[in-house]
Amino acid sequence: MGSARFGAADAGLASAQPFSLGGGPRFAALPITVARIVVKRDRLVCDVRVTPGFSQEVTPRLAAAVRTRFPQIEGHACVNEVGDTFGAVMDRASLPHLLEHLVIQLQAEAWERASPSNPLASPGAFVGVTEWVDREEGIARIQLGYRDDMVALAGLRDAVAFVNESL
Numbered sequence: 001m002g003s004a005r006f007g008a009a010d011a012g013l014a015s016a017q018p019f020s021l022g023g024g025p026r027f028a029a030l031p032i033t034v035a036r037i038v039v040k041r042d043r044l045v046c047d048v049r050v051t052p053g054f055s056q057e058v059t060p061r062l063a064a065a066v067r068t069r070f071p072q073i074e075g076h077a078c079v080n081e082v083g084d085t086f087g088a089v090m091d092r093a094s095l096p097h098l099l100e101h102l103v104i105q106l107q108a109e110a111w112e113r114a115s116p117s118n119p120l121a122s123p124g125a126f127v128g129v130t131e132w133v134d135r136e137e138g139i140a141r142i143q144l145g146y147r148d149d150m151v152a153l154a155g156l157r158d159a160v161a162f163v164n165e166s167l
């Protein structure tokens with residue numbers, strides 16, 4: 001019964017990794033997995049992994065799916081080398097950078113559904129930063145501002161699913 005002593009610690013880890021590979025290696029072939037999420041007072045810190053062997057950048061198929069489902073995303077404000085919107089770099093953005101903007105968009109849409117006149121019902125109300133931690137291993141850190149952590153976590157889950165289905 002030695003393992004029972006670690007039950008509480010395991011549960012704590014599980015709550016910090018809601019989208020980990022809980023099902024085991026049969027899911028290991030998903031292009032994107034979330035390795036770790038830390039909910040801070042003002043932001044989520046999400047470590048995601050692009051599985052080696054998959055494109056680390058937006059593919060033409062994925063870009064087309066984004067333009068169909070999330071046409072607003074190209075107009076998001078974005079600090080990048082080319083322009084001042086995400087549209088300036090979307091076709092060659094990293095997958096984690098795309099995820100950042102998808103979660104921002106999904107948060108704005110969630111607030112819009114809840115109360116259309118709320119100032120939070122706009123992508124401009126949310127900030128995000130993405131950086132590679134280890135590009136060779138495909139590990140990136142996405143930091144996302146939120147006003148409701150559950151809305152942001154649901155957005156992250158949906159954004160990851162969307163990319164995994166559309167890549």
Ligand SMILES: [Zn+2]
Pocket residue numbers: 077078079080086097101
């Ligand atoms: Zn950006």
